[in-house]
Amino acid sequence: MNHKGKCLFRFAIFLFALLYTATGMAQQRKSILPRELWPDDKGNHIQAHGGGITKVKDTYYWYGEERRQGLDSNYRYVSCYSSKDLMNWKFRGDVFKMTDPDSLGKKWVLERPKVYHNIKTRKYIMYMHIDGQVKGQKGNYSYARVGVAIGDSPTGPFNFIRTFRPLGQESRDIGQFIDDDGSAYLIFEDRPVKGFHIAKLSEDYLDVEKDICIIKAPLEGGAVVKYNGLYYAIGSALTSWNPNPNKYATAKSLAGPWSEFEDIAPPETNTYGSQSTFMLKVVGTKSTAVIFVADKWKPRTQWDSRYLWMPLEIGDGKLRLPEPKPWRINVKTGETAFIK
Numbered sequence: 001m002n003h004k005g006k007c008l009f010r011f012a013i014f015l016f017a018l019l020y021t022a023t024g025m026a027q028q029r030k031s032i033l034p035r036e037l038w039p040d041d042k043g044n045h046i047q048a049h050g051g052g053i054t055k056v057k058d059t060y061y062w063y064g065e066e067r068r069q070g071l072d073s074n075y076r077y078v079s080c081y082s083s084k085d086l087m088n089w090k091f092r093g094d095v096f097k098m099t100d101p102d103s104l105g106k107k108w109v110l111e112r113p114k115v116y117h118n119i120k121t122r123k124y125i126m127y128m129h130i131d132g133q134v135k136g137q138k139g140n141y142s143y144a145r146v147g148v149a150i151g152d153s154p155t156g157p158f159n160f161i162r163t164f165r166p167l168g169q170e171s172r173d174i175g176q177f178i179d180d181d182g183s184a185y186l187i188f189e190d191r192p193v194k195g196f197h198i199a200k201l202s203e204d205y206l207d208v209e210k211d212i213c214i215i216k217a218p219l220e221g222g223a224v225v226k227y228n229g230l231y232y233a234i235g236s237a238l239t240s241w242n243p244n245p246n247k248y249a250t251a252k253s254l255a256g257p258w259s260e261f262e263d264i265a266p267p268e269t270n271t272y273g274s275q276s277t278f279m280l281k282v283v284g285t286k287s288t289a290v291i292f293v294a295d296k297w298k299p300r301t302q303w304d305s306r307y308l309w310m311p312l313e314i315g316d317g318k319l320r321l322p323e324p325k326p327w328r329i330n331v332k333t334g335e336t337a338f339i340k
């Protein structure tokens with residue numbers, strides 16, 4: 001290559017690098033847009049519905065129901081995404097996939113997966129709601145069990161272990177809560193008792209060991225967070241995929257007593273069209289944020305269901321979900337800000 005050729009070649013490389021960086025930068029999200037499409041690193045809308053978030057070192061892993069179009073209808077899938085800033089998410093694949101575990105029929109259900117990191121055993125334990133029709137009973141949600149799977153890394157692969165009824169009770173929507181001391185709890189809705197359990201997991205997390213509390217309120221989508229020494233529980237009414245006014249209660253101890261439930265947002269907004277799934281606490285150097293992680297379901301086009309993530313106004317026994325608008329978070333400082 002002559003001198004001119006070399007110069008041209010270098011210039012082409014420079015242009016390519018510039019373009020690559022510029023495109024890369026353009027793809028960097030600097031905000032969270034509640035209820036909008038939320039593209040992952042490949043530009044596909046994130047598929048992590050009814051999800052849960054597990055932090056390992058400085059990385060957040062978001063697990064949820066994979067509902068993209070074109071999936072093999074014999075299987076149910078759990079997706080995983082990772083992020084260091086909660087705004088940009090990298091698709092890590094479908095980390096769990098299985099066929100009907102208990103002969104439940106074509107419409108069997110896997111919903112609301114949550115993953116627990118067991119520091120002692122170094123395993124990752126996935127809980128999920130498993131359901132389907134039971135002979136002689138009505139509807140597709142009569143099996144009412146949890147399923148458990150295990151993996152060696154946050155990105156799996158996860159291997160199925162079994163399904164069971166936690167503490168012998170019916171279990172539909174599940175939620176996850178890790179207390180500040182690291183204790184792990186499964187939240188599960190139990191229709192016969194008209195309430196939801198907060199139950200401690202066994203030491204290896206493979207079983208549900210004992211009830212800490214049964215909150216006698218007919219609520220699903222249960223989520224708990226501890227903030228400034230007080231526990232806050234959120235739940236949604238039993239209205240299938242339709243949004244309703246989600247409510248919260250507080251307690252000084254996880255075992256209760258729990259306060260009366262109150263609306264988290266103006267009731268006429270039906271929680272701004274969303275349903276509670278999880279509360280994520282981000283403890284930063286300057287402040288602590290609690291993020292309301294909710295689903296805006298589209299039951300007929302589930303792949304297009306959206307997410308409503310908003311920082312909650314929380315403290316002194318009060319909790320309020322602000323009107324959704326674009327916002328950002330600095331996970332290092334814990335500060336959040338609305339974008340005008």
Ligand code: DGJ
Pocket residue numbers: 050111112173220221239240241275
């Ligand atoms: C409400 C639950 O919260 C969802 O996870 C799902 O189970 C729907 N019901 C099904 O109707």
